[in-house]
Amino acid sequence: QVQLQESGPGLVKPSQTLSLTCTVSGGSISSGNYYWSWIRQHPGKGLEWIGYIYYSGNTYYNPSLKSRLTISVDTSKNQFSLKLNSVTAADTAVYYCARVSFGSGSYHFEYWGRGTLVTVSS
Amino acid sequence: QSALTQPASVSGSPGQSITISCTGTSSDIGNYDYVSWYQQYPGKAPKLLIYEVSNRPSGLSNRFSGSKSGNTASLTISGLQAEDEADYYCSSYTSGSAPVVFGGGTKVTVL
Numbered sequence: 001q002v003q004l005q006e007s008g009p010g011l012v013k014p015s016q017t018l019s020l021t022c023t024v025s026g027g028s029i030s031s032g033n034y035y036w037s038w039i040r041q042h043p044g045k046g047l048e049w050i051g052y053i054y055y056s057g058n059t060y061y062n063p064s065l066k067s068r069l070t071i072s073v074d075t076s077k078n079q080f081s082l083k084l085n086s087v088t089a090a091d092t093a094v095y096y097c098a099r100v101s102f103g104s105g106s107y108h109f110e111y112w113g114r115g116t117l118v119t120v121s122s
Numbered sequence: 123q124s125a126l127t128q129p130a131s132v133s134g135s136p137g138q139s140i141t142i143s144c145t146g147t148s149s150d151i152g153n154y155d156y157v158s159w160y161q162q163y164p165g166k167a168p169k170l171l172i173y174e175v176s177n178r179p180s181g182l183s184n185r186f187s188g189s190k191s192g193n194t195a196s197l198t199i200s201g202l203q204a205e206d207e208a209d210y211y212c213s214s215y216t217s218g219s220a221p222v223v224f225g226g227g228t229k230v231t232v233l
Contacts, residue, residue, distance in 0.1 A: 046125065047160075047168065047211055047224040063219045096167055107156035107215045107222075108173035115167050 002027040004097045004113035012091075012120050018084040022097030022113060029078045030055045035100035036080045037109065038071065040093040048093075052100055053080055087120045094118075126150065126212055126225035133231040139200040142228045144212030145193060150223055152193040156215035159188055159197045162227075163208045171210075172197060199230070207232045 008020035022036070029036060037052035051061040053071045061069050065084065073080040084091060097113040127145040134140040144151070144159075151157055157175045160168035170179055172188035175195065185206075187198045195214070199206055212225040 108158035112167040
């Protein structure tokens with residue numbers, strides 16, 4: 001069973017960089033036909049797709065965040081990471097990592113991490 | 123890029139069936155069979171319920187079923203139970219500026 005676990009600071013100051021890591025267990029991040037994704041959920045709101053990465057390093061970003069966003073992968077550690085710079089209070093949310101199954105008529109968020117709350121405040 | 127449209131809330135009595143709609147456009151639901159549904163309890167991560175319109179993950183109750191007609195997808199919960207009280211989100215692949223879009227979520231209340 002694949003498991004994902006987010007880690008990183010729960011409090012970030014405005015204008016600084018939000019950095020999170022997702023550690024994958026129970027499967028290799030280098031397996032084909034999976035994207036490794038970040039999704040966030042503002043307090044009391046719906047889900048917002050942030051972006052995802054393929055193990056080769058190809059990335060796909062939400063256009064609304066693209067100018068501030070970097071997603072990277074470390075296959076040796078079976079991890080992928082999120083960096084969002086110049087954060088404001090509007091970036092306060094629960095951040096989830098997830099595995100996206102795609103290909104052969106498939107496209108869905110199959111496994112999710114438990115999520116981590118990141119608060120942007122001075 | 124607009125989110126998919128879901129009703130804010132749906133309610134039903136135990137044992138009844140309810141249906142949650144998810145309306146998109148010809149750029150997403152109408153053109154792809156990549157509609158998925160997720161169940162989320164308060165303070166918990168979303169869980170995959172339905173994928174590719176009508177497929178259930180292994181082990182998931184057959185009380186949950188999905189369908190699609192035109193630009194609208196639907197999730198039906200039959201034999202409603204107290205444990206079904208949660209938020210439900212739809213999602214679709216899209217040819218828009220981002221490859222995936224979510225619905226705004228529907229809160230299901232069991233009366």
